[in-house]
Amino acid sequence: MKTAKPDLDLQVDRTLELPMYLQICQRFKTAIEQGNLRAGDRVPAVRALATELNLARGTVEMAYRILADEGYLQVRGAAGTVVSPSLPPPAVLKPQAAVAGQAHAVIVEHDGxxxxxxxxxxxxxxAFPRKVWNRLVGHRLRGSEPARLAYPDPAGYDRLRERIATYLGVSRGVTCLPEQVFVTTGLRDTLELTFSSLSTAGDALWFEDPGYIFARLFLQNAALKVVPVPVDEHGLMVEAGKRLSPYAKFAIVTPSHQSPLGVTLSLERRMALLEWASKAGSWIIEDDYDSEFRYQGRPLPALKSLDRNDRVIYSGTFSKAMFPGLRLAYVVAPASAVARFQAASYNLKAGCPYLFQAGVADFIAEGHFSRHLKKxxxxxxxxxxxxxxxxxxxxxxxxxxxxxxxxxxxxxxxxxxxxxxxxxxxxxxxxxxxxxxxxxxxxxxxxxxxxxxxxxxxxxxxxxxxxxxxxxxxx
Structure with a gap:
């Protein structure tokens, strides 16, 4: 067995804010990228490296565990720890370049x-009414009482939750209580909250094929089994999903305006999807991301409005209706799962900034939101x-x-x-x-x-x- 080169530089910088275990991870990744460590090379033992770097053994153990989870190292018990022999040459030599290339090809829109x-x-x-928005936010900023400088409620600002519940009842036919509404920073945050509340590792999830690519990237890194279900001119092919994974725990769909094809999920398919979820005990995540904007025919009711068995989790956002820089979205939890969403919210989330939540609540309450959507x-x-x-x-x-x-x-x-x-x-x-x-x-x-x-x-x-x-x- 090959051993690590003696001149390998793994020293940490105690003046940096980056935690030392992450510095160790970065040193190993750089050594692998530059060829100083190759597949099969044995790395220093935890105790030996901790002594050499004058660090606690737990710090080095955490770094090794992260590297093993990411596939860089392989732990072999008494035989020691080695650079993973299964790493392909491109990943060993240029892991950062590969990641950067993928980001350039796909996540090109979210670079700030x-x-x-x-x-x-x-x-x-x-076309956004910035003067109105600035006035509303400025008023909130000037009038903030000391309590609003504290940590926000992880579930969301209560007045905004009330406004969202009222808006959904009127515009989307979704009947819900404010307690069911949880404010998030976007679809990714919504999915993380939902899965933390309702899923277990290995659960299967129906995903539209083709489907929203940014959600797919998140799901592929989650502990879920993504089951691609084809889409035709009538939307998600429910019968195909039942053949592929009849007892999937989740289905995530864009019924009002399928992403990216733009088709609408037919009423027949909607009813079939709801029937499947009811019989299988599954959950449907309805991503209603831009349903406010329909130019032909009457606005369609949300899938959630047809749900009689409390199986639909409704997801909406202000990114399209107002502007994405808000980083404000929301999810309507099923009544039977509110307690689980509440617990997960307090365990996972720090909450969204009060100022923008209050500004949006005022924007809705004063009628600006409905006027803006009409315009x-x-x-x-x-x-x-x-x-x-x-x-x-x-x-x-x-x-x-x-x-x-x-x-x-x-x-x-x-x-x-x-x-x-x-x-x-x-x-x-x-x-x-x-x-x-x-x-x-x-x-x-x-x-x-x-x-x-x-x-x-x-x-x-x-x-x-x-x-x-x-x-x-x-x-």
Whole structure:
């Protein structure tokens, strides 16, 4: 057995804020990346390294345990601990490069920089009533009593929970009590709260295929078995899900506006999904992320409004209805699970900032929220029509746009011979925030297409400029 090189530098810096066990982890990862440690190399014993670094044995044990969990080390009992022999060469030599490449390809929108044109998931940032918002938040800031400077309630600001419950009852047909509403920072936080409340390791979960890619990345790192269930023009194929995993513990769906295809889950499928959940004792997570914006026909009721057996967990967000910088969302827990959500909330969450929660509560209470949504529906209908018409005109036979009834993005379908990943890469290099549709698939045969956010395309001139830029990138 090979042994670690004697000149391996694992020293820690006690002046840094980074905990020493994490410094040790980083030293080992760097040594593996640079080739100073190779697959099969034996690393120093815990006691020996603790003595050498003048650290507590528990600190080194924690670092080794993390490295083993992440697959860098393999513990062999009395035979010692070695660099995992199963690490493939690319992961051994360039683990950070591989991760960075994946982040560039997928999580390109959440880097804190200025949004790119055609970026998905963004409302019209130019049309938000900032003066009204600033006034409401400023008033709360000036009038905050000392108690509001303390830690916020992890479950959410009580007045905001009340406003959300009232809004959902009127606009989405969801009957709930404020106690069922839990304020979160987004879908990821909602899922973490839900699974901490209701799941056990190894539970199966139906996931739309194609489905929301950012949720998928989170779920793949959770202790759940993701079961891809195909989607057609009527939404999630419930019968296929029952064949693949009849007793899955969860199903996560986007029934009002399927992400990314934009189709609506049919009433027949909705009833079938609810019946399955009731019989199997399963939970349905309804991600109702942008249902406020529908441009054809009457607004659809939420799946939760049809739930008679308390099996639907309703998830909503203010990121699309207001702006994503708020980092405010919410989840409606089933009445039978409120106590579990409450316990998990207090165990996991520090709570969302009071100031923004109070500002949103006032924004709703004073009628600004409903007026803003009405204004945005009209604005988005115009921008959607202009964007689709201009892009279809300029890109011609290269794309086909079939508008769906709602949402904040359009799907430009491509011929099967096209490579949407390569085309999206060229477009992104040109500064456009488009997504390749095929990346959103798991097991189903991927369709080729480009996902384009239209909410911030302010007029026909801007649409034409962006369409020409995309055409050039696709040449």
């Amino acid at each position: 920089k200025a949004p790119k044109p055609l970026q998905m998931g963004l409302p019209a940032l130019d 945005m529906r009209l604005l988005y209908a115009e921008r959607r029509a202009v964007t689709s018409r201009v892009f279809q005109e300029i890109l011609g036979d290269r794309i086909r746009i079939d508008l769906q009834p709602g949402g904040l993005h359009i799907l430009a379908q491509l011929a099967d011979r096209e490579d949407d990943v390569a085309l999206a890469g060229h477009a992104q290099a040109a500064g456009l925030g488009v997504h390749p549709l095929s990346r959103w698939y798991i097991d189903a045969k991927p369709r080729q297409g480009l996902l384009l956010g239209f909410a911030n395309v302010i007029d026909e001139k801007e649409a034409r400029r962006l369409a020409l830029k995309l055409k050039q990138a696709m040449a």
